Amino acid sequence: MTTSPQSPGRPGKGGRSAKPEATIHNETINTLLNRRTIRAFTDETIDPDTVALLEETAQHAATSRYFNEWSAIRISDPTKARTIADMAHQDYVAQAPLLYIFLADQRRNADLAKREGIDIDSRGFVLNTGYVFLQSQNDAVLALHAMETAANSMGLGCVILGSVINDVNRMIDLLDLPRLVYPVLGLAIGHPAQDPPMKPRMPRPAQIFLDSYGRSDTPGTPDQALKDFDETVKLYYRDLRHMDAPRKTFSRIIADKACNPKEDHEPMLPSIQAQGFDMTR
Structure with missing residues (x-):
């Protein structure tokens, strides 16, 4: 486990909080980042x-x-x-x-x-x-x-x-x-x-925004980040998961599922209401 000499937020000299390292890893963070x-x-x-x-x-x-x-x-x-x-x-x-x-x-x-x-x-x-x-x-x-x-x-x-x-x-x-x-x-x-293998995660500019939707505080635009992610996902499925599978981008995967009858479920509202929940209130 790698930690900084002083935990972030803990007072340093003069009562000021110590500046954390650029990247601080502990067992909890490593567990979350390595989730599969x-x-x-x-x-x-x-x-x-x-x-x-x-x-x-x-x-x-x-x-x-x-x-x-x-x-x-x-x-x-x-x-x-x-x-x-x-x-x-x-x-x-x-x-x-x-x-x-x-x-x-x-x-x-x-x-x-x-x-x-x-x-x-x-x-x-x-x-x-x-x-x-x-x-x-x-x-x-x-x-x-x-x-x-x-x-x-x-x-x-x-x-x-x-x-x-x-x-x-x-x-x-x-x-x-x-x-x-x-x-x-x-x-x-x-x-x-x-x-x-670990599945690739979407680049932060495409998923985490600043103050309003679609605005990023990291380099690159959300559109460019999604284009990069398309290529990453295509390589992942080709090289690591399904060697003989068609090379599909993330965009293509979503498009294929967007109108796939197998993805269509029975309406859930009737069953929710049958269990006593009034979804109109």
Whole structure:
């Protein structure tokens, strides 16, 4: 681990903050910068203490308004894991030693409010609004990311599963989700059985802006950065991932998916509303 002689932000001589080095790496930063998606796992199990620690890290993630508007279900039933893998069209999901489904959850808070005398069926009840649904969804994503980062720091591999909502109504039934609970993402964790190359990341000028959209504080324009990224992605898929695959730029990949029927899912609004969330409020 490489660190500066004095941590950034810590007072130096005369009470001034020490100037940080141009690049400061520590174990946390290295974990984040070396994050990869792992889709193949060994048969090695994950011990209960590690499982408990991973779950605790998720619980320490930021939560909007301290409402704790998320829950997670650890899938231990092999039959359920196999069903989820089939719904996701990803066989490796059933092979992961740990599998979680993260949920936007207002059921718990609604029950607590009801115990305190709140009529949760009244118009004045607001824990079922669209705003709250989005905050609950954010909470679930933040918790998942904390768990994934912790797992990666331990040398475990992870894959985040947006595919768990391919058939969202079936997922709701499979997990017996009550009203005001909705599946957001899955996370499969295990000991890696593969060592994939790092995927290239989009240049900062194309993705991180200054003060207004499309304005960069780094050299180059967003358009030029995207052109450079096109070439980088084309080389990545040709040379590192699929030697016999057509050479596609990032722009071409997006264009191919933009009107691909396989990318079209059932409308989600009916299922969200069926779970008790009023997205018009």
